[in-house]
Amino acid sequence: MDDTGPMLNKDSIDMKVFLIGDQLRQRMHKDKVIKDRRHHLRTYPNCFVGRELVDWLFESEEVEDRPSAVCCMQVLMAHNIVHHVSDEHKDFKDAKLFYRFRRDDGTYTLNYGVRMFLRGQRIFEKLHKQNSPMMRARGDDTSVYELVFLGFQLVTWLLWESEATNREDATQLCQRMFDHYIIRNISPADQFLDRNLVYFFHLDFQQDYLVTDLVPGMRTVRPNPTRESHIILRKHLLSGRFDFSCFLMANPTKEIVLRRNSMSNSSTSSTSNGYWNALLNLSSSPPPMLYMPRSVLKRPVSVEELLMAGAPFLKKTLTVLGDAVGWGFVVRGAQPCHIQAVDPSGPAATAGMKVCQFVVSVNGHNVLSLDYRTLSNLILTGPSTIVLEVMEDMV
Structure with a gap:
């Protein structure tokens, strides 16, 4: 495997x-290792027992012995991802002690680097969920680069998905x-350019990791079941199995030039949708017009009407456990x-969420005075498990 990208800095290694750690947390939720627990008449939500976790890792064949499990969990504690529920113990112990992921209790420090990581992960997952033709193999006469994209295509896609308001943003x-x-x-550069340059995601957010991947060189009982990452740059000799209607000639000293073969436009357009055709033609033209979809509400409702005594609205509490893609709902209005x-x-539908419900609070914070952009940012930068109070019209 040939990785021609730069070395990761310390923040990227932490990421x-x-x-x-977040993949481990999701597996633990799925297997009910993380759950609400009681001790001395007090309830500790979304926590796990150190000894039970070590048992689970050993029985799942992720580690070869109990000290290895403790060592891996200590790495997560050292990076402030896992902590003791009352912060009395700074080390992870194979004992009947309660621990919790900081993303589950909202105490993880969301610094600028973490926020960018989460946003990059969400963009990556959205691209793969859409199976976007923007990310595909490209090559020249001697080598192929897998799942790469052009800079101007990513900029146009961000506009199309309302991730940005204009091309500059x-x-x-x-x-x-x-x-x-x-x-x-691919070629060495110190900045991103909205041009026909080839880029790739440095981290494959869809790659499945084992907990032993936290400690370099640690042995594991079973091999990592994940596929080999396709995001890390790889070169393959062409053997006739690739058929490119267009390819990129990369020269370290010159700008990458887009070339096309003599295939007819009709054959290309027959396999492309309107969005992809627009994406190819928007390198120098204005971005597409963005619009706000029509509200699903039958009539506008004010905060005062929601809170009025005897109003025909029913309040519900929903707990939504986000997955790798998100929570599965869209908020609008203000x-x-x-x-x-x-x-x-999605997870929201599983929790009982429905369209036309009004959002009252998120994780205990009243959000009735917020607009949808501020509310969306509050959800995106918070823990993956969110508790919402909603009100729905009973009429």
Whole structure:
């Protein structure tokens, strides 16, 4: 494997530990290792017992012995990802002690680097969920680069998905991801450019890690089941199995030039949708018009009407456990915000969320005075498990 990208800095290494820890946290939630527990008449939500976790890791064949499990969990504690519920113990112990992931109790420090990591992860997951044709193999006469994309295509996609308001903002967002080693380019460069240059994601957020990956060189009972990462840059000799209608000639001293073969435009357009055609043609043209979808509400409702005594609204509490993609719902409006859409197969639908519900609070914070952009940012930068109070019309 040939990785021609730059070495990861310390923050990026910490982000890899963060990713491994978050994947472990999701597996523990799935297997009910993390749950609400009681001790001395007090309830500790979303926590786990040190000894039970070591048992689970050993029985799952992620570690070869109990000291290895303790060593891996100590790495997570050292990076402030896991902590003792009352912070009395600074080391992880194979004992009947309660521990918790800071993302589950909202105490993880969301510094600028972590926020950029989470945003880059969300963009990566959205691209793969859409199976975007933007990310694909490109090559020249001697080598192929897998799952790469052009800079101007990512900028246009961010505009299309309302991740940015204009092209300049989208380019600045890409530059911030570039500075934090979330995306890199093939040829050496110190900045992101909204041009026909080839970029790739430095971290494969879909790669499955074992807890032993936290400690370099640690032996594991079973091999890592994940596929080999396709995001790390790799070169392959062409053997006739690749058929490119367009390819990129990369020269370290010159700008990368887009070339096309003699295939007819009709054959290319027959396999492309309108979005992809627009994406190819927007390198120098204005971005597409963005619009706000029509509200699903039958009529506008004010905060005063929601809180009025005897009003026909029913309050519900929903606990939504986010997955690698997100929570599966969209909020719109302002004062109060409402649920505009719910993914039928997402975590929000599983928790009982419905369209037209009004959002009253998020993790105990009243949000009735916020607009949907502020509320969305509050959710995106908070813990993956969110507790929402919503009100729905009973009429």
